[in-house]
């Protein structure tokens with residue numbers, strides 16, 4: 536996807552995730568990590584979803600993960616996605632632990648080419664001048 540051409544829905548930035556989006560724009564994937572229970576989590580928020588602690592920090596993710604599950608979308612869920620089908624929605628288990636919803640790119644949208652458990656790595660789709668979306672590709 537190229538900047539300027541994207542007409543689809545966009546994530547709405549929240550104060551808790553400003554840092555996440557700034558780093559995504561720089562083509563880096565960062566996660567929140569709890570200093571109390573040492574658990575990394577997604578999506579970014581100011582408290583740990585496991586233990587409730589507000590003693591949390593940011594850590595840069597390796598960008599490596601494995602494909603937990605996927606679906607190939609052939610029919611656009613909204614008109615804005617018409618030019619993008621078929622595309623692959625996926626859940627990726629990051630090396631650091633969190634499971635994140637994403638898209639799988641740079642792969643044939645065909646079950647013969649995509650396997651649960653396959654190694655994937657982060658890539659970045661610059662949707663607009665403001666929003667870059669972390670996506671994943673086979674590694």
Ligand SMILES: [Zn+2]
Nearest residue numbers: 569572583586
């Ligand atoms: Zn915690």
